[in-house]
Amino acid sequence: MATIKDVARKAEVSTATVSAVINDSAYVSPELRARVLAAVRDLSYAPSLAARNLKRGRSQLIALVVADLANPFFSRVVWAAEAAVAAWGYSLLIFNSDEKPEVERRILARVRTLSCDGVILVPVGDSTEHLQNDPDGKPIPTVLFGRTVAGDRSDTVTIDNISAGRQATEYLLDLGHTRLGTITGPLHVTTGRGRLDGMLAAMRSRGLTLESRYIRSGEFREDAAYSVARSLLEQPARPTALYVASGLMALGVMRAVADLGLRCPGDISIASTDTIPGIGGLRPRLTRTEHPLVDMTNEAVRLLVDQIRRGGPAEPRNVVFQPSLVVGDSCAPIVAQPVASPPSSAPMGPAP
Amino acid sequence: MATIKDVARKAEVSTATVSAVINDSAYVSPELRARVLAAVRDLSYAPSLAARNLKRGRSQLIALVVADLANPFFSRVVWAAEAAVAAWGYSLLIFNSDEKPEVERRILARVRTLSCDGVILVPVGDSTEHLQNDPDGKPIPTVLFGRTVAGDRSDTVTIDNISAGRQATEYLLDLGHTRLGTITGPLHVTTGRGRLDGMLAAMRSRGLTLESRYIRSGEFREDAAYSVARSLLEQPARPTALYVASGLMALGVMRAVADLGLRCPGDISIASTDTIPGIGGLRPRLTRTEHPLVDMTNEAVRLLVDQIRRGGPAEPRNVVFQPSLVVGDSCAPIVAQPVASPPSSAPMGPAP
DNA sequence: AAAACTTAACTAATCGATTAGCTGGGTTCG
DNA sequence: CGAACCCAGCTAATCGATTAGTTAAGTTTT
Structure with missing residues (x-):
């Protein structure tokens, strides 16, 4: 050489x-x-970048730390981030914290060692502690993506989870559903919690309540969603509609529905937040809220590069994107059906 | 610091x-x-890694260059590679050549500049030229993944594409289909070419031929598959079954089938190679060949680390994995159906 | 024509680690 | 007892770039 x-x-x-x-x-x-x-x-x-970086004190490297690389949602983030980062002249390092706070900590230590110029982080856990990653010097420029952490002062790029939950729920309510259920993510994660809160708010504002036995939370995984969906749907008086808090979970719910011999949307309507791209040819097509993932990613990279250039964090900026509803055919209006009697543990009121 | x-x-x-x-x-x-x-x-x-790397002449970095990050197939490779690479103490850089040879060349130059210890490359284009990436020194340890390039002497990890095409085709033939069509990838790429060759071989060995108007190739993308599938299926005597060469393309084909008002498997059977994970709850479920992606990725990383350790390429090693057939419900046996009359151009041999 | 600037290019210090080679004190052995 | 050897730890060269500071030649100013 x-x-x-x-x-x-x-x-x-x-x-x-x-x-x-x-x-x-x-x-x-x-x-x-x-x-x-x-x-x-x-x-x-x-x-040699090694020599150049040593002298200049930077590395042209940006790290992207996601919570679960197996989730197609984050795969798309990787795709968008690679392009955005390259456009700014950086290269992208990928790390998977696998939803484990201790793995995240190790990764952040490594990111520091590699002297990455910045990090885009999907935080797991609720502690902000390890983000103060450089006690004796200036911290690594950081942008939190998708999720936030209470008390942290990094820049953030997120969606309005409350609105996402609300929009999807209102759609279901507008179709006449009143007995709703939800499969949501972990409640200590802002995306799981926020979407549920949005749903609760939507129901409350119509004078309805969401029974706690119709609320299930699990990890943002297909298999986790499958099993909690089964247990929810096997209850005596099952809901007529479900709101599912993630695209990947929606797939698990669909599989549970299929395995239980139910039909969607015939027996049960399903709306979600986020989806899996490209499945438009399969049935049913999900009704869901979508968020502008590419714009979000570009914005995150832009904020990060800005931090890197100015050489330190300014006043933290929190950019929130709005979700929008995309109607598929996984939801059906409820036909006027007299409810026999209060559902307690009693039988279902059959229709016509 | x-x-x-x-x-x-x-x-x-x-x-x-x-x-x-x-x-x-x-x-x-x-x-x-x-x-x-x-x-x-x-x-x-x-x-400081920068200083350490400068002295030691290595970087603890492995680059993964994929042909299309938007393809879920490669997203899974990224996921598996991150884990494998981390287990060996390396970090993973991601690049997307987007199927463009000139982008690939730029990326490989950058990989060299970053003094990555090794590269896992899904090559695009058919030239091996830019792989001799260091005329005056030893080349960067490289493993080709999924695709090969004629005349290259790197290690490779691939699947048996011929067998994949053959297995899927034989399944369709066993169901009684004789008028088959295919949507395959670009024919200058070994995965596209090989799968088609496997299909042709399977048909030939039963004395059948694949009419060239039933062969369509396009990029490994959902939208490309959608449009070529439409044009194929809108022909007068359309095939009764299709073999699709990739999971992502199969989604596009499904969408085309749905948009044309056809039913799968009622009107047309579809078998593919590879699939999109997690869509088991959606209908129809694809019948496809699968390959052991995680094992393949682990093997690629293992070969690469081995090259890095021994400090130069040994005799090139080519590891080929075998695909296996997974039956869903996207294919139906053909019912004895008399073909009305020879479809103008060439007569079909009907089988009662 | 001497002083004061400019300019293009060079010399050498520097970044933060690794490591060959050295040193001085303690053991071992002939 | 002194040569030979060990050992723990140190000094300083080194990796390949960047860059502050210097120089020599040319140009402008007075």
């Missing part, structure tokens, strides 16, 4: 001149510049 | 001793070792 010295020797100039040519950092006469460029080509020289 | 000198000063030892303690590279008396460790803790010192 050729070094700057080899180039300097070959072009018969000093290393300073080579550096000046490469970085365009000082005026170099056309003649020498040409000699240097020729030498660079001949030796197919590429400057 | 504390440096090794700060630690040395605080512990009242030399930097050499600090280094020895940190790396366990020489015997240090318990007393000094304790002082050093205390200082490390107090200053929350973490060695």
Whole structure:
């Protein structure tokens, strides 16, 4: 591997001149510049980032730490982030905390060691402690993505989870459903909690309540959603509609519905927040709220690069995106059905 | 950010001793070792990778360059690779060549600049040229993943594409289908070509031929598959069954089928190679061949780490994994149906 | 024409680690 | 007893770039 010295020797100039040519950092006469460029080509020289970073104190590396790489939602974030980061001249390191706070801690330590210029973090756990990652120096520029952590002063990019839960719920209510259930994420995570809160608010404002036996929370995974959905739906008087807090969970719920011999939307309506892209040809098509993932990711990268450039965090900025409802055919209006008697533990009132 | 000198000063030892303690590279008396460790803790010192890499000439970085990050197949590769790479003590850089050879070339130049210790590459294009990436030194350890490039001497990890195409096709033939069609990937890519060849071989061995108007190839994308599937299915005598060469394309085909008002498997059977994980609750469930993606990824990382350790490529190793058939309900047996009349151009041999 | 600037290029210090080579004190052995 | 050897730890060179500071030549000013 050729070094700057080899180039300097070959072009018969000093290393300073080579550096000046490469970085365009000082005026170099056309003649020498040409000699240097020729030498660079001949030796197919590429400057060592290690050396450059050591001197400059940065690395051109941005780390993206997601909570669960197996979740297609985060795969799309990776896709969008790679493009955004590359457009700014950085490269992207990927880490998976797998929803485990101690793994997240290890990852952040490594991010520091690698002297990444910044981190986009989907935080797990509710502690902000390990985010103060550099007691004796300035902390690594950080943007929290999707989730927030109480008391943290990083920039954040999130969606309005309350609104997402509310919109989906109102859609179900508008179809005439009153006995709703929900499969939501972990309640200590803002996305799980917020979406449930939105749902509760929507119901409350119509004078309805969500029975606690119709609320289930589980990890944002297909299999977790499958099992809690089964246990919810196997109850005597099952809900006529479900709100599911994530696209991946919706798949698990769909599978549970299918395995129980139920039909969607015939027997049960399902609305979700987020979906799996590309499944428009499969039935049923989910009714869901979507959020502008690419815009969110671009914004997160923009905020991060801005922090890096200004060399320290300014007043924390919290950017919130709005979800929008996309109607599929996984929800059906409820047909006028007299409820036989208060459902207590009693039988279901059959229709017509 | 504390440096090794700060630690040395605080512990009242030399930097050499600090280094020895940190790396366990020489015997240090318990007393000094304790002082050093205390200082490390107090200053929350973490060695600078930039400096260490500069000296050692490695970076603990492995690059994964995929052909299309938007394809869920590669998202799963990213997921598996992150875990495998972390287990070996490396960190993972992600790049997306987006099926563009010139982007791939730029990425490989950057990988070199970053002095990555190795690359796992899903090659695009058919040239091996830019893989000889370091004319004047030893090339970067490389493992080709999924696809191969003629004449290249890197290690490779692939699946048996011929077998994948053959198995899926034979399943369709066994159900009685004779008028088959296929949606495959680009034919200059080994995965597209190989799967088609497997299909052709399967048909040939039963004395059947695949009409060229029933063969369509397009990029490995949902939308590309959608449009070529439409054009294929809108032909007068459409096939009774399709083999689709990728999971993502199968989604596009499903959507085309739905938009054309056709029913799967009622009007048309569909088998594919690869699928989208987690869609088991949606209808229909794809019949497809699957390949052991996690094992493949682990093997690729293992081969790469091995190359890195031995410090140069040995005899190239080519590991081929076998696909296996997973039956869903997207295929139906063909019922004895008389074909009305020869469809203009060429007569079909009907089988009562 | 001497003083004062500019300019293009160079020399050498520097970033933060690793490590070859050295030192001085303690053992071992002929 | 002194040569030979060990050992723990230190000094200083080194990796490959950037860049502050210097120099010599040329240009402008007075």
